[in-house]
Amino acid sequence: MGDGSPAIDALQHTGATYPPPAAIAAGAVVRDPGVWERAAADPIAWWEEQAGHLEWSSRWTRTLDDDDAPFFRWFTGGTLNIATNCLDRHLAERGERVAFHWEGEPGDRVTITYRELHARVSRFANALRGLGVGRGGRVAIYMGMVPELPIAMLACARIGAAHTVVFGGFSAQALCDRMIDFGATVLVTQDEAWRAGKTIALKASADQALAGAPGVAHAVVCRRTGGDINWVEGRDAWFHDLEQAADPDCPAEPMDAEQMLFALYTSGTTGKPKGIVHTTGGYLTGAASTHRMVFDLHDDDIYWCAADIGWVTGHSYIVYGPLANGATSVMYEGGPGFPAQDRLWQIVERYRVSILYTAPTAIRTFMKWGDALPAGHDLSSIRILGSVGEPINPEAWEWYRQSIGGGQAPVVDTWWQTETGSMMISPLPGLNTLKPGSASRPLPGISARVVGEDGQDVPDGQGGYLVIDRPWPSMLRTLLGDDQRYVDTYWSRFPGLYLAGDGCRIDDDGDFWLLGRIDDVMNVSGHRLSTIEVESALVDHPAVAEAAVVGRADPITGEAIAAFVTLRDGVHGDEALIAALREHVAQQIGPIAKPASIVLTPDLPKTRSGKIMRRLLRDVSEHRQLGDVTTLANEEVVGEIAAQAATNPHGED
Ligand code: PRX
Numbered sequence: 267m268g269d270g271s272p273a274i275d276a277l278q279h280t281g282a283t284y285p286p287p288a289a290i291a292a293g294a295v296v297r298d299p300g301v302w303e304r305a306a307a308d309p310i311a312w313w314e315e316q317a318g319h320l321e322w323s324s325r326w327t328r329t330l331d332d333d334d335a336p337f338f339r340w341f342t343g344g345t346l347n348i349a350t351n352c353l354d355r356h357l358a359e360r361g362e363r364v365a366f367h368w369e370g371e372p373g374d375r376v377t378i379t380y381r382e383l384h385a386r387v388s389r390f391a392n393a394l395r396g397l398g399v400g401r402g403g404r405v406a407i408y409m410g411m412v413p414e415l416p417i418a419m420l421a422c423a424r425i426g427a428a429h430t431v432v433f434g435g436f437s438a439q440a441l442c443d444r445m446i447d448f449g450a451t452v453l454v455t456q457d458e459a460w461r462a463g464k465t466i467a468l469k470a471s472a473d474q475a476l477a478g479a480p481g482v483a484h485a486v487v488c489r490r491t492g493g494d495i496n497w498v499e500g501r502d503a504w505f506h507d508l509e510q511a512a513d514p515d516c517p518a519e520p521m522d523a524e525q526m527l528f529a530l531y532t533s534g535t536t537g538k539p540k541g542i543v544h545t546t547g548g549y550l551t552g553a554a555s556t557h558r559m560v561f562d563l564h565d566d567d568i569y570w571c572a573a574d575i576g577w578v579t580g581h582s583y584i585v586y587g588p589l590a591n592g593a594t595s596v597m598y599e600g601g602p603g604f605p606a607q608d609r610l611w612q613i614v615e616r617y618r619v620s621i622l623y624t625a626p627t628a629i630r631t632f633m634k635w636g637d638a639l640p641a642g643h644d645l646s647s648i649r650i651l652g653s654v655g656e657p658i659n660p661e662a663w664e665w666y667r668q669s670i671g672g673g674q675a676p677v678v679d680t681w682w683q684t685e686t687g688s689m690m691i692s693p694l695p696g697l698n699t700l701k702p703g704s705a706s707r708p709l710p711g712i713s714a715r716v717v718g719e720d721g722q723d724v725p726d727g728q729g730g731y732l733v734i735d736r737p738w739p740s741m742l743r744t745l746l747g748d749d750q751r752y753v754d755t756y757w758s759r760f761p762g763l764y765l766a767g768d769g770c771r772i773d774d775d776g777d778f779w780l781l782g783r784i785d786d787v788m789n790v791s792g793h794r795l796s797t798i799e800v801e802s803a804l805v806d807h808p809a810v811a812e813a814a815v816v817g818r819a820d821p822i823t824g825e826a827i828a829a830f831v832t833l834r835d836g837v838h839g840d841e842a843l844i845a846a847l848r849e850h851v852a853q854q855i856g857p858i859a860k861p862a863s864i865v866l867t868p869d870l871p872k873t874r875s876g877k878i879m880r881r882l883l884r885d886v887s888e889h890r891q892l893g894d895v896t897t898l899a900n901e902e903v904v905g906e907i908a909a910q911a912a913t914n915p916h917g918e919d
Pocket of ligand 1: 532654656767783793
């Protein structure tokens, strides 16, 4: 938790409401308004029904095992293979159907059918076997948005190995830490990635990371840009060479429903990222069922989730959910503004995208770029719009529906987390009346509440802590290697209730309004970073004595990182040092963690017990009137920091 009680403010409701368009309501995947009640009356039966959409090698014997709560297990005794579900079972009826319309940033395009994807996954799975990876093996993946990324993930799943995908924007140090924590023996990476017309030297970072992770014996390198890279004989191999040399036939391993499919690292309230563990049967049940219901997926839909696979959104809604449903997706490699700011709308028009899923930070950027860009393209194919990653402000919601959705398309604001594995609170587009800024209500089978400090439900309209009071199949199972931290983080604040870490309010209609994080986790462009992670990176610099970091409200990125730094005695602080500090954070964590502003200050505001008053720093950053500061041990410093912050917004991008 942060300092003191959470600041839970209600978002403003504009009063607008949008019932489902008749055309969507009439043919929707979920049309029964009694669906929530039916699921709530018998959640176990509901989840059995959802799991029944998958292909199981052997049926489970117990649906929910809660003997060791909060270490819940789902579909125990059952076996299945994720790659079989995502690929093989579609071959007979829809093998020639396009799985991915892939578009590279420079403009190259590849169309991959389910049959082709199956063939490439099978070969690469055998290639991994050749590198000693088998059931229970561990593979790290550090790539850009190339087709070989989902191929590598599915290849792991096919042979029963677990993967951890490390977002390509993370630094060598972050990759190294994650590979070690995960116990990876193989790293799959690429020479360079394209981003906004520039190349990102992934292999060079991987080389650095590998130097610190001797347990990783092999690096498989996908050739993307053809740029020069360093090569370690005996350790490095080309992706395509291995793939071509491999046996095309690779029977899929039936895996236990509770076998780990992947771990994905995310920021918590300490400096050490948490390895969120997801398993096989429950995870796919959640990802596939929500993808089908929330996006109202029909056979002729062209679906595009414009996230990066390095985050959970890409795992569940670019790879596993859509492929399990046999959907046709668009996958785009690069930046939204390259070569021009209408790149996304070109893509929507080219492929006739009917379902688009993106983040509020992107939507606000498009808003800023202006209406003329989307208006210059035929976006009439759009049927459903999705939002994820942070609360969406009503203005951006309205713009999205109007300027991208033609004033027709429902916007499904989907609340969920890396931990939840799949969407938890979201409208169903054929049923819910939408309110801009509200994520509507918990999906069928999900039971969420809003409680106060005492763990009791707060009255409607009042802010409190969002909790989930019933287990769900795609929930995280633990934190890799740290069961105690799993219990402490999620299940200790209110015994028996899963603590999401978000503030929330429920209105009179039962609609949920998410209010942002209530802990020291920041949400920058929909990416989770902890204040302490960034502070540790700053303090790691030899010039820094102490650092405090807060997220301050930002009109585009949601939050921006504001850092306050005291230097060691004798160190001279100037612009060059500030630039060096920002670069240092980029090296330690990744460019996404660079503070937007750094204020140098002789001291940080602290309570008498020595706790840094981050809330006060947030007030300073957002230029708010400061309240009572007399509880501080060093009252005088506040005026100085405020003056500094006002006159000197150091390092602002
Ligand atoms: O604060 C919530 C916010 O993002 C956090 C989860 O971040 P991460 O694990 O990185 O997963 C992001 C993609 C699922 C949540 O605790 N968040 C996510 N979606 C929403 C949201 N806040 C409000 N509304 C949303 N739709």
